[in-house]
Amino acid sequence: MRQRLLVLCGLMLAALWLAACGNAAPPSAATTPPQATPTRGWTLTPYATPSPTATPTPLPSPTLPAAAHPSPTPWVYTVAKGDTLLGIALRFGVSLKALEEANPGVDPQAMAVGTRLIIPVNAENPAGLPTPTPLPMAVGAPFCEPAADGGAVCLVEVHNPGPQAVEAVAAWLTLPNGQATTAEALLNLLPKDSSTVLVARFTQAPPQPRAAVRLLRALAVPTKAQAQRYPPLKVQNLHTAIASNKRAVQVSGSLRLQKNTAVQAVWVVAAAYDAEGHPVGVRRWEAPLPFPPGKPQPFAFTVYSIGPPIARVVVHAEAHALLPTPTP
Template sequence: MKKWILLIAISLTLSCGQLITPEPAIVKRSPTPTSAVTTIPTATSRPTATPKPATPAPTPTPTMTPTPIIYEVQSGDTLLGIAIEFGVSAEAIQTANGIIDPRRIQIGQPLFIPEPAEDDAQPTLTPTPVPVIVRGVSFQKTPQGTLWCFGEMMNPGSVTLSELVVEVNLYDAQGSLLASEAAFTQLDILASNQSVPFAVLFEEPPSTFAQYQVRAISATPLLGKPRYYLELRPIETSATFIGESTYRVSGQLENIGEHNAEAIKLVVTAYNEANEVLAQRQASLDVVVLRSGARTPFALDITAPEGTVARYVVQAQALRAP
């Protein structure tokens, strides 16, 4: 009897030993998704508890910092064209890069493109609703094989305009477009009942064209309190023929306003008897600051290869010095 009791006890002891050290349960994991979510590893389960899937910790969404856009100016670029391409205003690019004259950006010049503002509407190259008049159009071929289209934009309204852009289209006899170019006017702003000249260059013009279209594609009312300064008066002007269709226009520029002027630009425009623009020349004066009441001399050479110059006009524009 004792022998059977001993065998039963040994049997029970062996059975209890198997329960103390069970084989660990194998937990099958789902395939790891290919994403940025990080999952916390499953903790080792205890023998007396059923393991539960671990809840992944929420991964914070990183804040994306916009990469600065630097654009390198290419041949034929204009500030307005670059602004249209990136969906920002030309004024925003001009301000961000400290550009005084938007027509004088250089090939290879790096431009920082700012983030579009909420109120930045991408401009559309359609005829502007602002009433402007394009007149005095003429075409001048050069010995280098290029073609200039000259003319002027006139503002019959009561509001001063800015961001003035002219487009010239050349067509054949059937009305098919042969070439198209656009450019800013020679001065940045256009006051009421005044005109500013423009010059549009075709570097590779068609050998001939039968008809053309010249239109203003941008003319925006000047808002806010800009630094543009127009209280400049050309005086004692004269024109001297110096040969080979070239005239030298000289005189004095007087600051008749209350403020000092800087970044002065001067434009000379030559007309024929029919008031067509034959030639024009723009230059920046060497004087750094023209004080109120002061004068500075100027002299510009202007060439009109075709036609006879009947009259000329001198215009000036500057920025109000701080």
């Protein structure tokens, strides 16, 4: 009996042990504590490798056209009373044939006063183009002022340092907009160690015109030819009166031919300058004909400034001899 009780107790203990094992909580898994996600104070931007691009092929530089040089301006002579084609040819030292070839539309037998003739420089130049290399002159910077009509007036002083006189002085003026024209002297002759003012007018110009200048023509005059063409003319009793506003000057005086020579033209030119020496005005006065030799003839005219105030005036006079008509 006792043995049965021991077996029963053993069975009960075994049952209790098994029950305890079945109800035991399973072991908790090892939990990794949550990791704090780091907070950045900036945003990472992936480095952007630039995509390779084709090296641009440089465009060829444009070829600028060479500066266009002006066609030389012919030397033009205006026929006066008593002129003949042969006389003009002899006066300017060209052959009659060359003069006729340069002026095919002129009838020598019906050449009216005022006819404009092209004077060829030499026998090999019947078109009347001047020498491409003028005698060296001192050319000042053009002084330009706008005109009321949208154009501009430019004045250029040219000085002849010598050693001989020149005539038919001209220059070529060019504006930045490409417009170009010829500046002409108001006197034919420019003696050595003397100055003259050339005049040019542009029909269209910027508000502040600035022109480039190149000497175009300055033809040498032999001493003998100078004495024949330009008889000595004396200016007497010269008087200049600058207006109170300094924008005009009155020029007056008298002229007297120093030789008993018949003339076809007598001119007086007055050039006005500002305080800095720029030419600011110029005008030519022409004497009425006939002009009696040896007798003083009065003149009076006004020169106006193209802009700045006038500070001084320079006056020159010139007579053109009436050469006898040679016999063919």
